[in-house]
Amino acid sequence: MFLSHIHNFRAYAIIGIVGAHSLHAFQWVDNPAAFRLFDTIFNQSSVLFFFIAGFMFQYLSQRFEKWNYWGKKIKNVIIPYLLLSIPAIYYYTQIGVQDNTWSGFYDYPLYKQIFFFLITGKHLAPFWFVPTIAIFYLFAPLLIKADRDRRIYWLLPIFMLISLYLGRSGQYGPINKAVYLFSVYLLGMFASVHHDQMLDLVKRFQWLLLAFIVGLIFVNMVSTGYEQYVQYTLKVAMCPLLLFYFYRAEKVVDGRLDYLGHVSFGIFFIHAYVLPAIKIIYLKASGLSTFPEGDILSYGSLTVSVTLGCMLVIYLSQKITGRYSRMLLGA
16 A cells, blocks of 8 residues: 555655755854754754665555565665766776775775775765665565564664664774664664554654654754764654654645656666755856855755756656666666
8 A cells, every 4th residue: 555644744755855965055143043953954864764664664564575585775875876886986096086985995995995885885975875775685585583572662763772872873883883773774673563552652642752853953952962863863763753753744645746756766876966066157147156055945946956857867767768767766
């Protein structure tokens, strides 16, 4: 059965991811509070994506067959990742330097640089997602067994504490991020198993949960040094509330976000190219050397422009390449 509220939730999540990356295009010297607010709300929106991924994994688990599952993930995720990595890897091995690599990275021979880029996703900011979620794909058969046994869900609070304590950064890159996001993925699976009960529970305590979320946003805006803990707690708290809101809003939304939700993974892939392209076009047209001071209007306009630009690229790809578009762009 098509779950339109999950589809709409996915559309919101991708807007959050694009919004998080668009935020840093602007200068926020005169509006630090606005930057802090948007950064608090949209930073780590990938947590929402992992929650949805875990939800859908469990929801479709009854027809799970590992070789078919792995084949589809290679075709629809890994191959687009490899193809879309080519321009960035070429640029950061032949022309420019990627600042987020470790010391001595460029002392390696070319084939090792390419290998390390691919297994870490460091060649483009959002590309860490694929090596990380590939770990979940690899261990999918074990997750299926754990789901059918059900006892793993009793350990969910412990996994959450581990995520809260460790954070998502670390020297092991995707492995650190996979450990951090495992609790979120498992929470999504749990939400699928207990979908109706979770919605009923959130309905009873929605205002308390909303107040808790607003409180966390306020804490993150007025204090520093606790972002690792606040962001994880905030995004985890948002997951069931957004699930409930999009479920209640199904008739109101009424298919308006269907295409955005359908191509959300493709937008995740290509927005790292579309965003700098729009920035270059703007700077050349305006004659400026840097983006202007950020405000709600300009920031919102850039986020919408990047999202629509990605949707246009994907739409044209679908029209030109047909069923091969998903292998090329992930949508």
